[in-house]
Amino acid sequence: MESSSIHIRETNADTESVMRLVEISAGYWLPRALHVVADLGVAEALDEEPRSAVYLAKEVGADADALDRVLRLLASHGVFHRRGGKYVHNALSRALRSDHPHSMRAYVRLVGLPVFWRSWGALEQVVRNGKPAVSDIFAYFKEHPQETEIFDAGMKSKAQSAISPVIAAYDFSAFGTIGDIGGGLGHLLKAILKSSPKSRGVLFDQPHVVERVEADEAIGNRLTSQGGDFFRGPLPRCDAYIVMEVLHDWTDGQSQQILQQIRNAAPDAARLLVVETVLPDESAWAAGKGEHFGNHLDINMLVLTGGRERTSDEFASLFADSGWRLSRVIPTPSPYSIVEAVAA
Known part of the structure; x- marks a missing residue:
């Protein structure tokens, strides 16, 4: 019984280590989604009312399904709230607005410039x-x-x-x-x-x-x-x-x-x-x-x-x-x- 418990703990630890490497190796997916949303001006298009991805996509000129999936990823990490299939602002998403007193939209766009991506692509x-x-x-x-x-x-x-x-x-x-x-x-x-x-x-x-x-x-x-x-x-x-x-x-x-x-x-x-x-x-x-x-x-x-x-x-x-x-x-x-x- 004791050896079985030890084996389970070791298996869980191995799984956690593997998943941690998976998360690190795919880590650029999340910031790239943030760059795109900042470039499109999604936070500018979202007012204080809950808005659907269809509405936001029309405002910024994007595909509704693709934008919804990107916003869902960001919301799962605390950028925007997702409620009833719609999106509302929170502290992080408001900072993506250009009119925010501590706006970070320009910095997010800067880090997402093509010259940055090409350069990081050459890291090896x-x-x-x-x-x-x-x-x-x-x-x-x-x-x-x-x-x-x-x-x-x-x-x-x-x-x-x-x-x-x-x-x-x-x-x-x-x-x-x-x-x-x-x-x-x-x-x-x-x-x-x-x-x-x-x-x-x-x-x-x-x-x-x-x-x-x-x-x-x-x-x-x-x-x-x-x-x-x-x-x-x-x-x-x-x-x-x-x-x-x-x-x-x-x-x-x-x-x-x-x-x-x-x-x-x-x-x-x-x-x-x-x-x-x-x-x-x-x-x-x-x-x-x-x-x-x-x-x-x-x-x-x-x-x-x-x-x-x-x-x-x-x-x-x-x-x-x-x-x-x-x-x-x-x-x-x-x-x-x-x-x-x-x-x-």
Whole structure:
């Protein structure tokens, strides 16, 4: 009797392991369904009334049966509710609307762009040769303006999820001038300046990027933009430098060039604040705490840019080779941390 119970437990464990592998191997089915629904604008077509797939398909120009099956899959994972064969909004599906205050529609569309799917489809080649699937993803977006619009909007929506936690975790009011290096359209820097009304900011990015930065009346002339190349400089002289999700786009050697250019411009008392995910170190893995969003993002960087996410020790090494010294790692209520450094 006892041996029979043991055999049943072992069989159940084997079945669970097999099904877990099945779920992982087919894991891309669910996000692809999400991408399609975001592209079609289904959440926009769904108002506060329960709607059938027939109604929604007519609104977005899709096949009713196919759309119903895709929405059923998403509803089974908590995106939309399915009631009586119709669909209604919930918290996740509302965030797929463009008019939602924390809309993630643009980011979902960005991750579903064909260039992303082609690149991830080449993962085996990337793993074999260690080179990204795209020769220059930034040049690609520069040459594809329609996709650039999705990229800009997607980065904005993703940044919004990290901005509030960053501002809540760090006091920026002590700095007279804050430089945002590779800051894109300035979403983070604008939020920092609004939270620190006595500070001024300098947004530094490529000329074709900063020329698209929109003025903000709440900040006025406290924000200026400077176009340039952060590999070559010169960079602005500031009391603090914030670098959010920039270094992970680049190899260690390229990241050291960026950090060295910042150090060349920085006063000795300046602070460097790198906002990125910090990967679990070996002690975290030994404690069973290796799961982190940064592990996923790291492979995205491998595929698209050749860059990487890093552990705190790897950040310390980067800093030491470029004139900086790791001061502390400040966690935030998000997957992102603030990695603070001072002049070495």
